[in-house]
Amino acid sequence: MIIDDNAMTNFVRIFPLGIVVFPGESLNLHIFEEQYKQLVHECYTEGKPFGIPTVLNNEMLEMGTLVNITEVTKVYEDGRMDIKTRGESVFRILEVVQRVPDKLYSGAIVNHPDNDITQNKYRMAKIMESVHHLHNLLHVSKDFNKPDKELLSYDIAHHTGLSLEEEYEFLQLLSEDQRLEYIKRHLAKVIPIVGGMENLKTRIQLNGHFKELKGFNLDL
Numbered sequence: 001m002i003i004d005d006n007a008m009t010n011f012v013r014i015f016p017l018g019i020v021v022f023p024g025e026s027l028n029l030h031i032f033e034e035q036y037k038q039l040v041h042e043c044y045t046e047g048k049p050f051g052i053p054t055v056l057n058n059e060m061l062e063m064g065t066l067v068n069i070t071e072v073t074k075v076y077e078d079g080r081m082d083i084k085t086r087g088e089s090v091f092r093i094l095e096v097v098q099r100v101p102d103k104l105y106s107g108a109i110v111n112h113p114d115n116d117i118t119q120n121k122y123r124m125a126k127i128m129e130s131v132h133h134l135h136n137l138l139h140v141s142k143d144f145n146k147p148d149k150e151l152l153s154y155d156i157a158h159h160t161g162l163s164l165e166e167e168y169e170f171l172q173l174l175s176e177d178q179r180l181e182y183i184k185r186h187l188a189k190v191i192p193i194v195g196g197m198e199n200l201k202t203r204i205q206l207n208g209h210f211k212e213l214k215g216f217n218l219d220l
Contacts, residue, residue, distance in 0.1 A: 012051040012066065012091070013039050013100075014108050020167035021052045021065040022154040023117070025087040028073075032080045035104035040081055044069045051091055051108060054168050062093045063171050066112075087154075090115055090171060116175045121149040123180050130187040131156055137194045153179035161190050 015036055021027055031040050043050050053064030067085040074082040091110040100107045128148035135142060142159050144151055157170055160183055173179045 010094075010109050010111060011097070011107055012049065012110055013043060014051045014053055014064070014093075014096075014106055015039060016053050016055045016060045016064075016106075018055045018164070019052070020054050020164065020171050021067060021087045022157055022171065023065060023087045023089055023115075024152065024154050025065075025158070026070075027067065027085045027087065029083050029085060030080065031083060034079075035106075037079050037081065038103065039105040040069065040072075040083060044072055044083075049088060051110065053093060053108070054164075054171070056164060056168060060093075060096075061168060063168070064091055064093070065089065065171070066091055090174070113174055116177075117152060117154075118176055119150070119152065120176060120180060123177075123184075124151055124153075125149045127180060127184055127187070128156070130184070130191065131160060134161065134187060134191055134194060135159075137191070137198055152176065153183060157183065160186060161194075162186060 031037055039050060042048075049066045049068045051064050051066050054061045065087045066089050067087050069083055070086050071084040072081055073084060089112055091112050093108045093110050095109040097107040097109065125148050128151065144155055146155070153170075153176055157167065157179070162170060166186065170179060170182055173182060
């Protein structure tokens with residue numbers, strides 16, 4: 001099979017990883033395997049993106065995100081590299097090209113499904129109230145570098161406590177309203193659990209302390 005990625009515009013080099021990358025996300029990678037050193041060198045030299053399909057339970061799944069290399073920050077003597085990338089668009093794998101001729105890496109024939117990223121500022125502002133509440137319960141702080149209402153669901157998804165499986169489900173949603181609804185339902189489920197854990201932690205910490213408690217009056 002002859003692969004000409006100038007002619008076959010839907011061919012992309014792939015770097016399967018056990019993560020979910022979202023459009024707009026900044027991702028730093030340390031490149032140390034030979035096939036991916038070659039992949040990154042070629043993509044950076046040619047100014048082309050590569051695809052990161054998600055690997056889950058030792059299986060490469062069909063959805064992933066195209067990323068562009070924004071900077072090669074360090075090249076080591078043995079060819080290892082530290083790179084900065086940015087997620088661009090969601091893709092779906094149509095066919096895996098296991099062996100790209102004369103290359104060490106694999107590729108895929110992909111399409112890029114329509115993806116609605118229209119902002120819903122009112123819904124986002126309401127959801128961010130819940131996100132901040134969750135972060136307060138967890139005693140964590142996150143600066144999103146934008147006003148809450150200017151954020152997209154992709155900007156906050158990694159910071160809502162989704163599991164890898166849930167992040168992949170989220171990646172498959174191709175409407176901003178669907179993604180916001182997914183996060184809303186997730187937060188409604190997880191916040192009471194986290195709040196209960198905080199109460200439990202408080203009770204545990206009180207054990208062994210002198211307690212000043214008013215006795216219950218049986219005469220009332």
